[in-house]
Amino acid sequence: MTYTIKEVAEKTGLSIYTLRFYDKQGLLPFVSRNSSGYRAFTTGDLQLLKTICCLKDTGMKISDIRQYITYVMQGPSSIPERRTLLQAHQQAILAKQAAIQKNLQEIEFKLNIYTSPEAETLVNQELAVAQAEKIANDLPNPFQAKNA
Amino acid sequence: MTYTIKEVAEKTGLSIYTLRFYDKQGLLPFVSRNSSGYRAFTTGDLQLLKTICCLKDTGMKISDIRQYITYVMQGPSSIPERRTLLQAHQQAILAKQAAIQKNLQEIEFKLNIYTSPEAETLVNQELAVAQAEKIANDLPNPFQAKNA
DNA sequence: CTAAACCCTAGACCATACTCTAGGGCAACC
DNA sequence: GGTTGCCCTAGAGTATGGTCTAGGGTTTAG
Incomplete structure (x- = not known):
């Protein structure tokens, strides 16, 4: 078959x-x-x-x-080479997993902000700081103008 | 600055x-x-x-x-959309992490074979089975001929 | 004032991993 | 024996994410 x-x-x-x-x-x-x-x-x-x-x-x-x-x-003669290759790959995967884990925590942190009851306040604060920084450096403000 | x-x-x-x-x-x-x-x-x-x-x-x-x-x-008005987007991404990451974890175990299993003292025996057995299967199905043997 | 070391854009080029098309052969059923 | 459905190869095309080149302006130190 x-x-x-x-x-x-x-x-x-x-x-x-x-x-x-x-x-x-x-x-x-x-x-x-x-x-x-x-x-x-x-x-x-x-x-x-x-x-x-x-x-x-x-x-x-x-x-x-x-x-x-x-x-x-190539058969069994290449066992050492296979081992070396797979071990290197294993290490690469572990490193990547660790990096992703860290980034995942960052994302969770952001999500906590967006999910909190003070989300709007916090986001507005961030925005205000960013805009102030632009102005302080004589730069155009790239953020959307807030029309009342 | x-x-x-x-x-x-x-x-x-x-x-x-x-x-x-x-x-x-x-x-x-x-x-x-x-x-x-x-x-x-x-x-x-x-x-x-x-x-x-x-x-x-x-x-x-x-x-x-x-x-x-x-x-x-867009400012704070888009907080719900940001949350939805990040949550979806978070789920995607978690799913990928789980998949990688499974594959990592497979690789570890292979490495255990390659690291065991019976590695050569086990690999030879696998090879013999694979070759027998080719012959049983009237197919050319694609594995490297072992010259004594 | 000029050379070195930056900065810019537009757009060409590249690597990776597919994905699909064209043209043609094989297999199985009616 | 012809139509349908599957198989094949070669090679073109696509998607994604960069990377680099050409041509040109700016800034800074000598």
Whole structure:
């Protein structure tokens, strides 16, 4: 039993275009062709494709995924290289997660302001300070004029 | 006291090109120009720019950041819209964080295999299964021939 | 007053990751 | 045996987010 490209697209959520694009980019050297030249995905292929999606969804570039897949195609001799590559990626993900966490807190802080009962007062204060700063520096006021 | 574009680039880590690009994209309507037509960034502008970076670094698209900034320029009347926009973004970030967390676990699982003393055995087993599957389906074996 | 070091705009160019079109072959049913 | 639906490749096109160049003005120190 093998799967057609259409079936794999449905299973993975990737488009047929994307699957063919990945193949062109050298991400799918493990997918064999049948006698008609059609791609025939085995369940093992699906497993590897899942790994590719995992790397892609965590922000790995196609060129690096290709490197990883190349290692896999080389067999067990490339285990140290695979480990190095994945560890580097793991560190990159952790760093990004931490950065996002910090930014998330900033956003929560903003949301707290916007949700508070004094939201309007606080926002007006900020605006007044910003406008005063423009004037103090002899600059045009870019904020919307408030017509009474 | 205002800052030149170069100083802001140094402070934010964005390139001068990127700052001008953001301005072109309508992300910096709050930055005024001095009498020579040069951008003059106030400290309030830096604060807003920091918010822009926060949104960008958490994956918000430029068009959505522009929408947010447009709301800010409108003053306190747009507080409900700002809140809606930021809440949606917050949810998007949380969902992405959760997805990354799952993928991270997959990567850790792979790394455990590659780090274990039986790594070679396990990888060889996987490879053997994959190759058997190709043969069982009358497909060419795409894996590297192992020369003894 | 001039050279170095800035600033500006418009618009071309680039990288990444798709997405689609054109042109053509294979498979399965009526 | 023809129509429908799926498969293929090559290559053009798109979206996003920058990055850089050309041509030209400003500011500052010698």
